[in-house]
Amino acid sequence: MNIHKEKDLLLKIRGLRLEAFADDKWFEIVHGVDIDLHRGEVLGLIGESGAGKSTIGLAAMGFARDGCRISGGSIEFDGLELTSTPRSDLRALRSSRIAYVAQSAAASFNPAHRLIDQHTEAPIHYRIRKRTESQEDAIDLYRRLRLPNPEEIGFRYPHQVSGGQLQRAMTAMAMSCRPDLIIFDEPTTALDVTTQIEVLAAIRDIVDQFNTAAIYITHDLAVVAQMADQIKVLLRGDEVETADTKTMLDTPQEDYTKSLWAVRDFRREQKPPPAADAVPVVSVKHIDASYDGEIKILKDISFDIYAGRTVAVVGESGSGKSTVARVITGLLPQMKGSVLFKGEELPPRYQNRSKDQLRQAQMIYQMADTALNPKSRIGEIIGRPAAFYGGLKGAALKKRVDELLDLIEMEPKQYYNRFPGELSGGQKQRIGIARTLAAEPTFIICDEVTSALDQLVAEGILRLLGDLQDELDLAYMFITHDLATVRSIADYVVVMQQGKIIEQGPKDDMFKPPHEPYTDLLLSSVPEMDPEWLTTLLEERGVDSPGDAANL
Amino acid sequence: MNSFIIGYFALLIGASCVSVYYKHRTAFLLLFSLTLASFIVGLIGGEAALWRITVAAGIIAAAAGIAYSFREFLTITLPRNAAKEIKTAPLTATFGLFMIMIYMVAAVFAPIIAPFGQAEIVGAAFAPADETMLLGGDQLGRDMFSRLIYGARNTVGLALVTTILAFVGGTSLGLLAATKGGFIDQALSRTVDVFMSIPSLIFSLLLLSIFGTNIVVLTLVIAFLYVPPVFRLARAVAGNIVVMDYIEAAKLRGEGSWHLILREILPNAAAPLIAEFGLRFCFVFLLISGLSFLGLGLQPPTADWGSMVRENSTLISFGEIVPLIPAAAIALLTVSGNFVVDWMLYRSSGLKK
Numbered sequence: 001m002n003i004h005k006e007k008d009l010l011l012k013i014r015g016l017r018l019e020a021f022a023d024d025k026w027f028e029i030v031h032g033v034d035i036d037l038h039r040g041e042v043l044g045l046i047g048e049s050g051a052g053k054s055t056i057g058l059a060a061m062g063f064a065r066d067g068c069r070i071s072g073g074s075i076e077f078d079g080l081e082l083t084s085t086p087r088s089d090l091r092a093l094r095s096s097r098i099a100y101v102a103q104s105a106a107a108s109f110n111p112a113h114r115l116i117d118q119h120t121e122a123p124i125h126y127r128i129r130k131r132t133e134s135q136e137d138a139i140d141l142y143r144r145l146r147l148p149n150p151e152e153i154g155f156r157y158p159h160q161v162s163g164g165q166l167q168r169a170m171t172a173m174a175m176s177c178r179p180d181l182i183i184f185d186e187p188t189t190a191l192d193v194t195t196q197i198e199v200l201a202a203i204r205d206i207v208d209q210f211n212t213a214a215i216y217i218t219h220d221l222a223v224v225a226q227m228a229d230q231i232k233v234l235l236r237g238d239e240v241e242t243a244d245t246k247t248m249l250d251t252p253q254e255d256y257t258k259s260l261w262a263v264r265d266f267r268r269e270q271k272p273p274p275a276a277d278a279v280p281v282v283s284v285k286h287i288d289a290s291y292d293g294e295i296k297i298l299k300d301i302s303f304d305i306y307a308g309r310t311v312a313v314v315g316e317s318g319s320g321k322s323t324v325a326r327v328i329t330g331l332l333p334q335m336k337g338s339v340l341f342k343g344e345e346l347p348p349r350y351q352n353r354s355k356d357q358l359r360q361a362q363m364i365y366q367m368a369d370t371a372l373n374p375k376s377r378i379g380e381i382i383g384r385p386a387a388f389y390g391g392l393k394g395a396a397l398k399k400r401v402d403e404l405l406d407l408i409e410m411e412p413k414q415y416y417n418r419f420p421g422e423l424s425g426g427q428k429q430r431i432g433i434a435r436t437l438a439a440e441p442t443f444i445i446c447d448e449v450t451s452a453l454d455q456l457v458a459e460g461i462l463r464l465l466g467d468l469q470d471e472l473d474l475a476y477m478f479i480t481h482d483l484a485t486v487r488s489i490a491d492y493v494v495v496m497q498q499g500k501i502i503e504q505g506p507k508d509d510m511f512k513p514p515h516e517p518y519t520d521l522l523l524s525s526v527p528e529m530d531p532e533w534l535t536t537l538l539e540e541r542g543v544d545s546p547g548d549a550a551n552l
Numbered sequence: 553m554n555s556f557i558i559g560y561f562a563l564l565i566g567a568s569c570v571s572v573y574y575k576h577r578t579a580f581l582l583l584f585s586l587t588l589a590s591f592i593v594g595l596i597g598g599e600a601a602l603w604r605i606t607v608a609a610g611i612i613a614a615a616a617g618i619a620y621s622f623r624e625f626l627t628i629t630l631p632r633n634a635a636k637e638i639k640t641a642p643l644t645a646t647f648g649l650f651m652i653m654i655y656m657v658a659a660v661f662a663p664i665i666a667p668f669g670q671a672e673i674v675g676a677a678f679a680p681a682d683e684t685m686l687l688g689g690d691q692l693g694r695d696m697f698s699r700l701i702y703g704a705r706n707t708v709g710l711a712l713v714t715t716i717l718a719f720v721g722g723t724s725l726g727l728l729a730a731t732k733g734g735f736i737d738q739a740l741s742r743t744v745d746v747f748m749s750i751p752s753l754i755f756s757l758l759l760l761s762i763f764g765t766n767i768v769v770l771t772l773v774i775a776f777l778y779v780p781p782v783f784r785l786a787r788a789v790a791g792n793i794v795v796m797d798y799i800e801a802a803k804l805r806g807e808g809s810w811h812l813i814l815r816e817i818l819p820n821a822a823a824p825l826i827a828e829f830g831l832r833f834c835f836v837f838l839l840i841s842g843l844s845f846l847g848l849g850l851q852p853p854t855a856d857w858g859s860m861v862r863e864n865s866t867l868i869s870f871g872e873i874v875p876l877i878p879a880a881a882i883a884l885l886t887v888s889g890n891f892v893v894d895w896m897l898y899r900s901s902g903l904k905k
Contacts, residue, residue, distance in 0.1 A: 329804055350804055358806045371797040375819035385805060439805070 010078055010180055010213050011037040011060060017072035018055050018064065018237075030056060030237040032073065039180065040211040044228030044245070046218060046260075048454040049425065051234040053217045057183045060215060061098045062090045078180065095122040099174035103186040105166040109158040116154030119173045128177055141172040144209065145202040164195030168202050175206060182207070182214045188223060192316040192481055193525040200226055200527075201538055219454050221260060222527035225249055226534040233257050245531050259456065261529075267488050268466055270507045271309060279343050280304035281443050281475040282328060282361070286337035289327050296335075297323045299499045303492075307442065308469060310476040312490035312507075314483065314522065320499040321479045325445045328477070329363060341443075359389045362436035366448035368428035372420040378405075378431055379416045385438040404434045408464060426457035433464065443475045450485055462489050483526045487511065495519050557594065560602055564590065619647035641895055648891030655885055658704040666698035671853035678867065688874055691863050696874060699855035703878060706850055707857050708885070710771060711837040717775035718836070719829055722782025727813045727821070729783070730790035741787070744780045752777050753842070760848050770849065774839060778832060785828055789821040823896070830893030834886045841882055857882050 013035040019026040030052040037043050045053045055068060062082030064070050075082040077098070082090065094100075102108040110118060120134040129137065135154070142150035145168045158166060167187055174182050184203065188196040204227060207214050216227045224231055224245075231248045233240040233256065241254050252258050274280075282305040289298040297320050305311045313321045326332040328339055330350030339346045341360065347353050365371035372381055379401055386392045386400045402412040408430040420428055429449060436444055446465065450458035466489060468474060480486060486493060486507070493510040495502045495518065503516045515523065527533060564587040571580040586605075593601045623646040626638045638646070658665060667684075668674050672694060679689035687696035725744075729737040747755075756777055763769045793799065794817065802816050843849035844858030852859065857878035864875035 331800070331804070350806075353806075355806050358804060363801065363804065365797045365801070367797065371801060373798045373816055373820070375822075376815075388805060388807065435801070 008038045008040075009036060010039050011035060012076040013060065013073065014076075015073035016056065016059060016070070016075065018052065018059060019069050019071045021067045021069075026069070026071070028071065028237070029068075030059075033234070033237075033239050035060070035215075035232070037181070037213050037215065039213050040207075041230065042207060042214045042216055042228045044216045044218065044224035044231040045234060046221060046224050046231060047234035047240075048219065048456060052237040053219075053234055054185050056234070057185055057215055057217045058100075060181070060183060061094050061100065063094070092126060096126050096128060096177040097179050098181045098183070099177070099179040101167075101170050101174050101182060101184045101187050103189055105170040105187075106158065106163060108170065109166065111158050114155055114157055115161070115169050115173075119154060119169075119176050123176050126177065134176065138172065138176065141175055141206075142169070144206060145169075145172050146198070147172075162195075164191055164198055167191065167195075167199050171199070171203055171206060175210065175212075178210060178212075180213060182212055184214060184216045186218050189218065189220070193483070193527075194316060194521060196223070196527070197525050197534070197537070200534060203227065204534070220527065221455070222529050222533075225529050225531045226527060233260070249529055249531065271491050273506065274306040274309065278306055280340070281307050281342060282477070283340040283343075284324070284328065284337070285340065287324070287327055287334045287339070288336040289323055289332055289334045291332070293335075297499050298327065298334075301337075301496075301499075301501055303494050303501070303504055305443065305475045305477055305492075307475050308473045309491045310469065310478055310489055311492045311494060312478040312480060312486040313494045313496060314480060314486055315496035316481060316522075318498075319496040321496050322447060323499075324496075325363065325447055325477065325479055328445065329361060355389065359385075359439045360441050361443045361445070362439050362441040363445045363447065364429075364432050364436055364449050367452055368425060368432050369420075371432050372428055372435075374420050376419070377416070378418050378420070378423075381420070381431060382434045382438050385435060389439055400438070404438055407437065407468070408434045410434075424457075425453055426460060429453060429457075429461055430464065433461075433468070437468070437472075441474070443477070445477045445479070447479045448481070449478075451480065451482060458485075465489065483523060495522065554599070557599060557602065560606065561587065561590070615647055616643055618650055619643040622646050622650045637899075644891040645895035648888035648895075651884060651888035652892065655704050655708060655888075658701050659708050660705075662701045662705045666695075666701040668695040668698040670694070670699050670702035670855040672698070678864075687877060690860070690874075691866075694853075696860075696877065699860060700857075700878060700881060702855040703857045703860060703881070706854055707837065707840060707844075707882075710767070710850070711833060711840055714771050714774045714840070715778070715829060715833045715836050717771065718778035718782055718832065719825070721775065722779045723786045723818075723821075723825060724813070725779070726783040726786025727790050727817055728809065730787045730794050731809050731812050731817065733794075737787075740783070744783050748780045748784075752839075756839070756843065757846075757848065760843070765848055765851060767850065770840075770843075774836060777839075778836060782828065782832065786821065786825060789824050790817050793817050793820050823899075827893050827897045830889050830896065834889045837882065837886065 013033065015032045015034065016030060017028060017032055018030040020029045033052075033056055035043065035056075045056065047053050055065070058065060059070055059075060060077075062070075062075055062077075062085060070083055073083075077093070080093075082093075085093070109115070116135055116138050119138045120129075120131055123129040123134040123137075124131055128134075138154050139150050142153055147153050147165055147168055153161065153165070153169070161169065171182075171184075171187070187203065188199050191199060200223065203214075206212070214227075216224060218224050228245050230242065230244050232242045233248075233254070235256055240256050241248075241252070243253075248257070249261075252261055284304075285302050287298055287301040288296055290296050301320075301324060303311065313324060315321045323332065327334050330346065330348060330353055333348035339348075341357065346357060350358065376384075379398075382404050383392075383397050383401045386404075387397055390400070392400055401416065405412040405415060410427065410430060415423070415427075420431065423431065432449075449465075450461055453461065462485065465476065469476060476489075478485070478490060490507045492505070493507050494504040495510075495516070497518050502518050503510070510519070511523070513520070524537065564583060568580055568583040568587060571583055590602060590605060593605065597604075620643060623638060623641060623643070626646070626649075627635045630638060667686075673692055674695045675685060675689045675693045677689060677691050677693045679685060679693060681688040685695045685697065687700070690696055690699065725740055729740045756773055759773045759776075760769065763773070799812065799816055802812055807816075840849055841856075841858030841861075844856045845862045847859070847862075849858055850856040860878040861875050867875050
């Protein structure tokens with residue numbers, strides 16, 4: 001970073017320490033982190049959840065969340081020491097010179113006001129611009145961020161705009177006062193791969209055009225590789241290493257960084273196709289489904305799932321992939337078609353299915369937080385299906401739960417009496433897996449099981465699921481939008497768009513060209529570790545509508 | 553200038569200075585504004601007014617002292633988990649707990665504590681307080697103190713039974729409506745809407761005049777009146793819970809409604825329901841007192857705080873505070889109950905700084 005002169009230094013953090021309040025005590029969560037950020041430079045902060053990335057990002061504005069405090073170190077923003085600045089000055093500074101883009105734009109916009117009114121609030125309040133002037137500027141920014149209908153989109157309410165557009169509108173809002181520093185806190189984590197590209201391209205352009213400095217917080221390495229000039233890896237509140245992007249990607253120094261890089265290499269070989277006369281465990285035949293009886297969410301869906309094999313159902317949100325799972329489980333009775341289980345037709349409504357039919361097909365949920373009863377102990381959660389289906393009681397039940405906990409690689413004694421709230425995200429997901437296994441199923445639906453988890457933890461879950469499949473000959477239906485997961489675990493891939501199956505086939509065929517245009521778009525939208533990836537991709541697709549190439 | 557006034561102001565000013573020195577700003581503001589107020593009150597009301605302020609301050613200090621010691625006492629004696637909760641409780645909550653405990657002792661051991669029976673005529677009507685009758689006699693010459701103690705048993709006991717009945721009914725129906733949905737939900741909710749549209753006091757008067765006023769009818773009528781609001785709350789709380797994935801998982805497992813309601817939903821809905829229980833208890837209590845005041849509650853000679861206020865109300869015009877003592881008992885229990893409930897609400901809402 002010798003191209004930057006000393007006087008260009010915008011943000012200088014030295015020995016930053018943060019404390020959080022829990023159980024009547026303050027304990028340290030960030031143990032002395034240094035950051036140097038120059039004008040026009042983008043710093044990527046990466047790490048698992050709990051590494052303190054977001055907390056550090058907020059501290060760069062001199063802000064600490066409720067229940068947190070800055071306990072030591074200095075934060076110097078353009079020569080001003082933020083830790084000792086009065087609150088009112090900090091507030092003025094935050095809106096006009098430092099801006100923040102949150103993870104969920106949908107939750108961060110006020111649903112009761114139009115986008116442009118929220119956009120112009122800060123410039124008007126701090127008398128930086130007049131209303132009309134600020135509105136013109138907003139429209140200009142919307143145009144630069146390539147939002148459709150820039151003249152008109154600002155006059156809509158947040159719910160009338162799609163998620164990716166909202167995230168761009170939020171970036172525009174962050175630019176409204178032309179800040180010197182923007183903090184992006186996982187701005188694309190909640191978005192599909194195709195939408196993610198639009199937002200990434202927009203953010204990168206706007207940062208370039210106005211020579212703004214940025215801190216980009218994410219747990220996705222490939223994304224940070226596209227955005228950042230410098231990367232800082234964090235682990236449990238400590239800095240692991242810092243280097244410029246190229247060096248960091250090519251020659252990581254620390255073991256932890258290497259392990260982060262290695263996650264993407266996990267891959268299972270595709271299994272041989274099932275014998276020609278084998279009966280599929282689950283067979284979906286010409287399913288149509290609808291929530292209101294009029295608009296069809298699913299149109300003529302058919303695919304087979306064989307024992308010991310994994311079928312991945314891929315598509316963006318709204319493509320109907322979760323609805324397929326609801327039809328198979330019987331939560332949403334289909335309008336037409338049938339679901340066969342080992343050649344026998346299942347009743348459409350789950351209420352009409354026998355206990356054994358229910359037992360055979362189990363489901364693992366995306367959000368382990370909401371999938372486990374927070375007021376039940378782990379032993380009860382896992383024990384219930386075993387007691388319910390198997391009729392186990394007392395010592396036999398206890399033994400079965402211990403077996404299951406061993407199976408998911410958790411120490412039975414330690415976890416038996418805990419509540420879900422006392423476990424980490426990955427552990428909760430493991431408990432969810434154990435609960436499905438307790439029913440001794442032959443078929444498991446995995447609904448985005450890894451998308452809420454960090455990469456290292458997610459990899460552990462995928463490995464566990466793979467091992468269990470080999471051991472128990474389970475059939476999986478994997479619902480996901482993450483193609484890296486598909487690549488690592490699937491045997492057979494089904495691509496869905498707008499309720500229809502676009503293409504299906506064995507994994508090895510699907511990842512080889514030629515594809516359907518939509519499959520191609522999905523595949524090419526997955527960020528790669530090459531820092532030049534986004535630039536190359538945008539050149540190929542044409543700059544104007546990187547994500548709209550889908551509408552061919 | 554007597555020594556009391558000099559001591560009074562010396563103490564206040566001294567305490568103000570000390571609090572400034574140790575940088576307790578709120579304590580200082582409180583003490584010094586009290587000092588300024590005392591100058592004015594003293595000029596207008598003279599020494600007597602200052603005495604009253606002193607007594608009031610003394611009572612508040614005593615209450616705070618009791619609450620503080622009681623909290624320490626509970627922290628030491630209770631098992632570890634409960635002690636941890638109590639330790640962080642505000643003083644108001646422990647004061648409330650302490651008062652509720654006193655009421656419970658009075659209710660349980662009423663025959664032992666009370667020197668006379670509740671219907672026993674001891675002296676002359678409206679007899680002044682003396683050694684045998686601690687608070688004097690009522691309009692028939694019965695001992696006020698004994699009746700106050702028995703009143704704790706009758707009024708509080710009735711309110712507790714009634715509230716429990718209302719909660720068992722309302723919660724089970726509410727959770728059932730939320731779990732089943734569809735027709736059952738509609739039928740139950742609309743029925744409840746109909747009952748909620750009738751003003752509760754008028755409705756209770758109507759029901760009581762139809763069925764008569766014995767204690768069983770009274771309990772059932774008041775419990776019935778409080779089922780609708782409890783139903784609505786339970787249904788609303790459960791409505792947010794039934795959409796969770798763990799409920800869906802349990803449904804897909806093929807669990808019956810009974811298991812869903814008792815094991816999956818109720819534990820997660822318990823916190824707001826318990827808080828609501830505390831509030832409803834106070835309302836029921838006030839309603840019973842109100843009905844007794846109208847002559848439709850507990851029938852004489854059963855001691856009941858509401859009717860005690862009514863029967864002795866003529867004394868108020870003579871400047872006696874005797875009829876206000878049962879009213880104060882009601883007020884104190886209501887306030888204590890609300891202190892405890894506030895604390896529980898605070899805990900369940902997770903608003904921790």
